[in-house]
Amino acid sequence: MSERVTFIHAADLHLGAPFRGLRALSDAWADRLLSAIAEAYDRVIDAAIVREVDFVVIAGDIFDSARPSYGDYLHFFEGLKRLDAAGIPAYLVTGNHDPYTSWQHEFFSLPPNAVMLPGDRPGFELFERDGKPLCLIAGRGYYNQTWPADECIAEGVTRAAAISALAGAHPEASEAPFAVGVLHAGLHLDPVKAPVDPETLMRAGMDYWALGHIHQKYAYPSFDDPRIAFSGCIQGRDIRETGERGVFQVTLREGFANEIEFIPTASVVWQRMRVDVSDCSNLPDVTDKIMRELFRENGKARCEEMVARIVLEGATPLHVLLERPDVLCELRKHVNDAYSEFFCDALVDATVLPRDKDALRAEGLFPSVFLQVAEAQRRNPDDAVAFLQDEFLRKNVQLPSSYTRMIDELAEDAENLVLDLLLQGDER
Numbered sequence: 475m476s477e478r479v480t481f482i483h484a485a486d487l488h489l490g491a492p493f494r495g496l497r498a499l500s501d502a503w504a505d506r507l508l509s510a511i512a513e514a515y516d517r518v519i520d521a522a523i524v525r526e527v528d529f530v531v532i533a534g535d536i537f538d539s540a541r542p543s544y545g546d547y548l549h550f551f552e553g554l555k556r557l558d559a560a561g562i563p564a565y566l567v568t569g570n571h572d573p574y575t576s577w578q579h580e581f582f583s584l585p586p587n588a589v590m591l592p593g594d595r596p597g598f599e600l601f602e603r604d605g606k607p608l609c610l611i612a613g614r615g616y617y618n619q620t621w622p623a624d625e626c627i628a629e630g631v632t633r634a635a636a637i638s639a640l641a642g643a644h645p646e647a648s649e650a651p652f653a654v655g656v657l658h659a660g661l662h663l664d665p666v667k668a669p670v671d672p673e674t675l676m677r678a679g680m681d682y683w684a685l686g687h688i689h690q691k692y693a694y695p696s697f698d699d700p701r702i703a704f705s706g707c708i709q710g711r712d713i714r715e716t717g718e719r720g721v722f723q724v725t726l727r728e729g730f731a732n733e734i735e736f737i738p739t740a741s742v743v744w745q746r747m748r749v750d751v752s753d754c755s756n757l758p759d760v761t762d763k764i765m766r767e768l769f770r771e772n773g774k775a776r777c778e779e780m781v782a783r784i785v786l787e788g789a790t791p792l793h794v795l796l797e798r799p800d801v802l803c804e805l806r807k808h809v810n811d812a813y814s815e816f817f818c819d820a821l822v823d824a825t826v827l828p829r830d831k832d833a834l835r836a837e838g839l840f841p842s843v844f845l846q847v848a849e850a851q852r853r854n855p856d857d858a859v860a861f862l863q864d865e866f867l868r869k870n871v872q873l874p875s876s877y878t879r880m881i882d883e884l885a886e887d888a889e890n891l892v893l894d895l896l897l898q899g900d901e902r
Contacts (some may be wrong), residue, residue, distance in 0.1 A: 476727055476728035477608065477651045477652070477727070477728050477790040478726065479601075479608055479609050479652050479725075480724065480726075481527050481529045481530060481531060481654070481723070481724050482518065482521060482527050482529075482530040482531070482721055482723055483531055483682075483684040483705045483724050483734075484518050484530065484531070484532045484705060485533035485535065485552075485569075485684070485685065485686030485687070485704065485706070485707070485721075486569070486686050486687065486689055486706065487511070487514075487532065487537070487551055487707075487708055488535055488537070488538040488547040488571065488707060488708075488709075489511060489512065489515060489536060489537050489546045489549065490511075490537055490538045490772055491511055491578065492538075493507040493508065493711055493712065500810075500817060500819075501810075501816045503781065505820075506742065506779070508768075510709050510740070511709045511755070513550055513709075513741050514661075514708040514719070514740055515549070515550070515711035515739075516553065518553070518708055518719075518721055519553040519556050519557060521723070521737050521739070523556065523560045525612045525723060525825075526560075527562065527695065528562070528563075528601065528603065528608070528725065529563040529609075530557060530562060530563070530564045530841045531564070531565045531566075531654065531656050531862055532565075532566045532567070532686075533572045533613075533658055533684050533685055533686030533705075534567050534571075534615055534616065534637075534657075534686035534687065535570070535572060535658065535686055535687070536566065536571025536731070537572040537573050538572075539571065539577035539760070540570070540571070540572055541576065551584075551585065553585065554588045555585050557585075557587055557588075558586060558587035558588070558787050560883055561587075563589070563601060565611050565613070565656060566589065566591065566615075567591050567593075567613045567614065567615035567658055568593050568616050568617075568658065569588070569615065569658040569687060570616050570620070570658065570687070571619075572620075572621050573616040573619050574590075574594065574607055574615050574617045575617060575618060575705055577590065585621050586616055590615070591613040591656065592614065593614065594812065595614065596612060596614045596629075596631045596635060596639075597611050597612070597613060598611065598629040598636040598639045598640050599612075599640075600640050600644045600647050600650065601650075607644065607647055608651065609648065609650055609651075609653065609654055609726075610633060610636040610637070610650050610653040611636075611654055612629060612631045612635065612636040612653065612654070612655050613657055614630075614631055614656055615658060616668070621667065621668040626670060626674070627658075627670060628655075628657060628659065628670050628674055628678065632678040632679050632680075633653040633678065633679030635847040636653060650862055651728055652682075653679060653680045653681055654680060654682050654684060654726075655675065655682070656683075656684045657670070657683065657686070658685070658686040658687050659685055659686075659687060659714065660687055660688070661688070661704075663692070663704075664687065664688065667687055671780065672694050672702055673703055674701070675701075676701060680728060681756035682700070682701060682702075682732055683703065684703065684705070684724070685703065685704050686705075686706070688705070688706070689704075689706050689707040689719075690704065690706045691703075691705065691706045691722075692706075693734065694702040699731055700724075700732050702786075702872055703722060703724075705721045705722045705736075706719055706720070708720060708721060708739045708740065709739065709741075710740060710742075710744040712744065712779075713744050713746065713783050714744075715744055716743070716744045716746050717745065717775060718736075718738045718774075718776055718777065719738070719739060719740040719743070719829060720737045720738040720739040720740065721737050721739060721842075722734040722735065722736060723737055724780075738776045738777065741779060742777065742779045742780065742781060743775040743777040743780050744780075744782075745771050745775065745783070746779070746782070747767055747768070747771060747782050747784045748785045748787050748824075749785070749786055749787070750788040751763060751787070751788050751796075751825060752788030752789050752790050754790065756792070757795065760786070760792065760796075760805060761805060761812075762809050764784060764786075764805075764818075765809065765812060767781060767784075768809075768813075768816050769773040772815070778815065779815045779816070779817075780817070781818075781819055781820055782816065782817070783820045783822070784809075784818055784820050784821050784822070785823075785824050786822065786824060787824045789825070789827065789828040789829065790825050790826075790828065791826065791828065793823075793825040793826055794827070796825050797825075802821050802822075802823055805819040805821055806818050809821070812882075829890075844851065844892060848888075848889045849883070852882070855881050855882070858881050859881060862877060862878075
């Protein structure tokens with residue numbers, strides 16, 4: 475019968491992280507979000523206990539700060555003690571937010587079931603079941619808040635090194651059928667924070683690499699063959715971290731491909747939404763459609779509560795109303811008063827008046843010339859990106875990478891804006 479091991483891969487808990495920007499909009503939701511990360515951590519511990527996994531790994535950034543509060547420390551250690559009572563070991567590494575040196579001067583000692591792998595060298599542990607070696611654990615955390623650019627954080631974190639290091643205390647370590655690596659690293663996705671070539675990890679002899687730092691789910695080479703993975707953060711902290719957040723339950727079986735199951739842990743999910751209101755005939759219709767889309771997104775995100783940033787789009791005669799700040803403010807209030815589970819932190823109008831662009835082209839007037847120029851520019855997206863880059867540099871601001879991916883959308887918005895301005899006089 476083939477051996478099998480299951481464990482929770484968690485990372486980027488960021489206990490104690492602040493939520494910025496909502497206090498000015500809603501005290502109630504700002505207070506609610508302050509408790510969301512702690513709740514997400516409790517769900518990680520609950521999942522491990524309910525699912526009776528063999529162990530838990532936490533791949534760095536346990537705390538958001540190198541000097542966490544007393545309350546955050548207590549909450550974290552209470553979770554580890556719950557695992558200890560259930561007989562579940564925990565293996566930890568530090569991240570750039572909570573480096574190894576920051577843990578050396580605190581008052582607390584880890585519970586007996588928890589092991590923190592070192593930050594100044596590779597560390598190794600052996601997980602045993604019923605006295606038999608089952609899984610090698612190898613990893614390394616951040617020693618300081620930065621990682622030297624000329625050093626590889628994965629250097630020496632290999633199956634062979636684990637067997638050699640453990641041989642004295644555990645001569646049977648070489649018989650362990652599985653090996654798991656734990657790092658807080660950028661892989662090839664972040665060239666600044668301890669980057670590592672995926673192929674370097676693939677050659678280390680590990681069955682699975684549990685990584686932290688990237689706040690999104692990711693698997694290499696693929697989710698069908700997950701050998702290296704980021705589980706993402708356990709709770710989104712702002713509108714940049716949209717969608718469901720959680721941890722992986724990893725199953726390793728001899729002779730089978732690795733399996734990972736995503737377990738959602740965020741009680742509050744952030745979401746960006748675009749709602750097409752071109753089929754709405756009045757403002758109540760707009761409100762109803764927003765609510766339907768909120769419920770649809772909420773179902774997909776598998777969460778109790780949701781903070782959404784909503785962009786209204788589409789060609790509609792309602793554009794003349796929706797572009798008014800007082801109307802948008804009232805719409806947003808209706809949405810936020812309708813269901814306490816949803817909060818719209820921003821409602822943006824990106825609608826346009828219905829335009830017959832073919833008719834404008836046929837007229838041969840200035841709008842026709844403008845549309846021809848706009849279409850010619852769209853055929854050269856590299857030129858558009860270069861133009862944006864130059865404009866941002868003139869203001870000493872770095873061009874966000876997301877803008878280069880949105881160039882078609884930005885061009886469409888600009889075209890519609892110019893047409894609105896050109897044709898305003900004809901409609902008044």
